Amino acid sequence: MPQTAARKRPAARRSRWTWVDTALLLVFALALGVLLWRAGGVFSYKWNWSSVWPFVYRFDDATKSWVPNILFEGLATTLRLAFWGILVASVIGTVMGFARVSKKLMFRLIGTAYVMLIRNIPPVVFVFVFVFFIASQIMPALGLGDRIKNLSPIAQWWLSFLFGAPKLFDNFLLGLICLSVFSGAYVTEIVRAGLQSVAKSQVEAGESLGMKPRDVMRFVVLPQAFRNVLPPMAGQLIQLIKDSSLVSLVSIQELTFMAQDVQVTTQRVFEVFLFVGAMYFVICFTLSQIFSALERRYARALK
Amino acid sequence: MDSDIVQLRGVNKWFGDLHVLRDVDLSIRRGERMVICGPSGSGKSTLIRCINRLEEHDEGTIVVDGIKLDHDTEHVAAIRREVGMVFQHFNLFPHLSVLENCALPQIRARGTSRAQAEAKAMEYLTRVRIPEQAAKFPSQLSGGQQQRVAIARSLCMEPKVMLFDEPTSALDPEMIKEVLDVIIDLAQSGMTMICVTHEMGFAKKVADTVVFMDNGRIVEKAPPKELFENPQSDRTKLFLSQILSH
Numbered sequence: 001m002p003q004t005a006a007r008k009r010p011a012a013r014r015s016r017w018t019w020v021d022t023a024l025l026l027v028f029a030l031a032l033g034v035l036l037w038r039a040g041g042v043f044s045y046k047w048n049w050s051s052v053w054p055f056v057y058r059f060d061d062a063t064k065s066w067v068p069n070i071l072f073e074g075l076a077t078t079l080r081l082a083f084w085g086i087l088v089a090s091v092i093g094t095v096m097g098f099a100r101v102s103k104k105l106m107f108r109l110i111g112t113a114y115v116m117l118i119r120n121i122p123p124v125v126f127v128f129v130f131v132f133f134i135a136s137q138i139m140p141a142l143g144l145g146d147r148i149k150n151l152s153p154i155a156q157w158w159l160s161f162l163f164g165a166p167k168l169f170d171n172f173l174l175g176l177i178c179l180s181v182f183s184g185a186y187v188t189e190i191v192r193a194g195l196q197s198v199a200k201s202q203v204e205a206g207e208s209l210g211m212k213p214r215d216v217m218r219f220v221v222l223p224q225a226f227r228n229v230l231p232p233m234a235g236q237l238i239q240l241i242k243d244s245s246l247v248s249l250v251s252i253q254e255l256t257f258m259a260q261d262v263q264v265t266t267q268r269v270f271e272v273f274l275f276v277g278a279m280y281f282v283i284c285f286t287l288s289q290i291f292s293a294l295e296r297r298y299a300r301a302l303k
Numbered sequence: 304m305d306s307d308i309v310q311l312r313g314v315n316k317w318f319g320d321l322h323v324l325r326d327v328d329l330s331i332r333r334g335e336r337m338v339i340c341g342p343s344g345s346g347k348s349t350l351i352r353c354i355n356r357l358e359e360h361d362e363g364t365i366v367v368d369g370i371k372l373d374h375d376t377e378h379v380a381a382i383r384r385e386v387g388m389v390f391q392h393f394n395l396f397p398h399l400s401v402l403e404n405c406a407l408p409q410i411r412a413r414g415t416s417r418a419q420a421e422a423k424a425m426e427y428l429t430r431v432r433i434p435e436q437a438a439k440f441p442s443q444l445s446g447g448q449q450q451r452v453a454i455a456r457s458l459c460m461e462p463k464v465m466l467f468d469e470p471t472s473a474l475d476p477e478m479i480k481e482v483l484d485v486i487i488d489l490a491q492s493g494m495t496m497i498c499v500t501h502e503m504g505f506a507k508k509v510a511d512t513v514v515f516m517d518n519g520r521i522v523e524k525a526p527p528k529e530l531f532e533n534p535q536s537d538r539t540k541l542f543l544s545q546i547l548s549h
Contacts, residue, residue: 201390205394206408207357207383208383209383209387209408209456209460211408212380212412215411219407224397224398227398
């Protein structure tokens with residue numbers, strides 16, 4: 001057989017950017033311009049951003065210093081809700097996810113009932129039912145307000161740093177539990193799918209090597225499940241941050257709640273909500289970048 | 304009786320209503336090399352998977368190295384430490400390097416130190432002729448190399464019996480030999496093994512005993528020369544004619 005000489009790979013036919021892309025981009029920009037121009041004509045809206053900023057940060061005449069105002073406080077509450085919500089929802093989701101695949105029927109029933117109940121009712125309905133019928137019975141019984149008053153100043157400072165104003169602690173906890181229980185159901189399903197995504201043959205291999213079931217779970221199943229779960233988990237936790245705006249319905253004073261206040265006071269609907277939207281975007285975008293980095297790290301560990 | 308390392312007496316198993324193992328009696332001596340063959344669905348894989356409790360038998364007794372296989376998890380654990388298994392699809396841990404694949408089970412199941420476990424891993428990787436792949440991940444290896452890693456991983460646990468569940472069935476043809484060579488080496492070193500395979504050349508070369516199974520039963524059990532040249536039952540004759548005809 002005659003030997004064929006090694007040839008260089010022919011140049012790729014398609015370049016990354018062609019005139020078609022440029023044309024499409026121009027058409028898109030033009031359409032957007034026309035839309036904005038027309039919208040401007042219809043609304044004849046006078047933008048007034050300066051009326052929004054004082055609600056973020058204001059100059060306090062009494063102390064002669066700049067102090068955060070309600071939009072900033074709302075943002076802080078949203079960040080706290082997001083941080084603790086992600087933590088608590090992940091814990092609930094992990095526990096319930098394991099329950100969903102448990103060998104014990106009772107655990108499976110509990111896990112399934114939890115997911116089915118939450119997933120099949122609208123979030124707004126859940127928030128109202130949870131807060132007015134369930135939490136309003138339990139929260140006063142805990143008597144947290146009195147206990148907080150008796151804490152040392154250092155403990156009080158940490159409490160307000162981690163959870164916001166101590167006098168609103170009950171309120172914050174209510175919102176947090178509501179949000180976590182709600183998102184936890186979706187995390188549960190992601191955890192369940194993650195655990196089931198690891199082939200049964202992996203467990204068999206581990207067990208046939210004499211490893212204990214606990215070790216097989218920890219060193220064989222979990223690392224693989226964790227990697228598989230990262231992308232959907234990123235989506236769900238970003239969703240959690242956006243869903244945190246739902247608890248504004250029950251007077252948790254987070255970003256959306258405060259925005260409604262400011263909007264009523266200033267009548268600047270668009271400025272306020274564009275600002276709020278930008279804030280949510282920044283938080284969610286940051287989180288998605290963190291998850292991308294995690295994904296890249298775990299992908300590298302495998303290859 | 305002590306020379307028998309694995310003993311099955313009256314073993315029966317059902318998958319739902321399907322009777323997959325029917326009154327199986329089988330014993331394997333220390334150092335014996337046994338090949339199990341038979342048509343697909345005949346219960347070969349289920350049989351060897353029962354020996355290390357990847358499947359639970361419903362009736363009968365299985366004794367491995369004097370330990371009775373029952374619901375006592377300690378017994379199951381003890382038996383799994385004695386019995387190594389190699390799977391058709393290798394079942395390496397994809398998130399661990401080749402070295403880690405071999406070291407982790409030793410550390411976790413035997414309490415070996417990391418240094419010792421890695422030293423032993425390298426020893427057996429050398430024995431299956433791929434020490435240079437130790438730092439790679441399974442997905443970077445060919446099927447033949449992966450199966451050799453799986454064999455090394457199993458040998459690291461120093462089992463007294465090795466079970467092979469169609470170790471070459473998932474391999475490309477050009478890789479079958481490198482894996483069989485490793486298994487042949489192992490057989491010649493005196494390892495007790497039970498191998499489910501359709502590689503009849505391999506059976507002739509290394510097996511002391513060939514077992515033919517059909518429909519959940521052991522139909523015939525004889526040394527390879529006898530079984531291949533003078534099969535007793537019609538079912539065996541038909542099977543052999545089908546797999547040896549080409």
